[in-house]
Amino acid sequence: MAIDISNLSPEELQALATAAQERIQVALNERYLKELEEEESRKERVAGAITRLTNLLGPEGAPPYVPGGEVPPSIRGLLAYPPEIMAQNSGIALQMLFQGLEELTITTRDLAGIMGLE
Secondary structure (H helix, E strand, O other): OOOOOOOOOHHHHHHHHHHHHHHHHHHHHHHHHHHHHHHHHHHHHHHHHHHHHHHHHOOOOOOOOOOOOOOOOOHHHHHOOOHHHHHHOHHHHHHHHHHHHHHHHHHHHHHHHHOOOO
């Protein structure tokens, strides 16, 4: 919408400029709020990824993982077993390896999306 400003009084020009500034300020505020929301969303997604990776790794000195037990499965919980035990239960170990790899892949993909690489 074009406005012919050649015939406007100084007061009308001032009112027009004020209205334009107000519209610009509203747009900037909306953009700023959107950026804040996006930043908060990124922080939440990164925190979720860190939690998933921390859980996958498990605590230092974790006891051996026992299916159905109280200790959740983790890399450190599996590494607590000696190689002979892992060899005897290779099917379970392989399944858990792929579950861990899947979680790691999903988390890496999520982090790439957060960084805008998706």
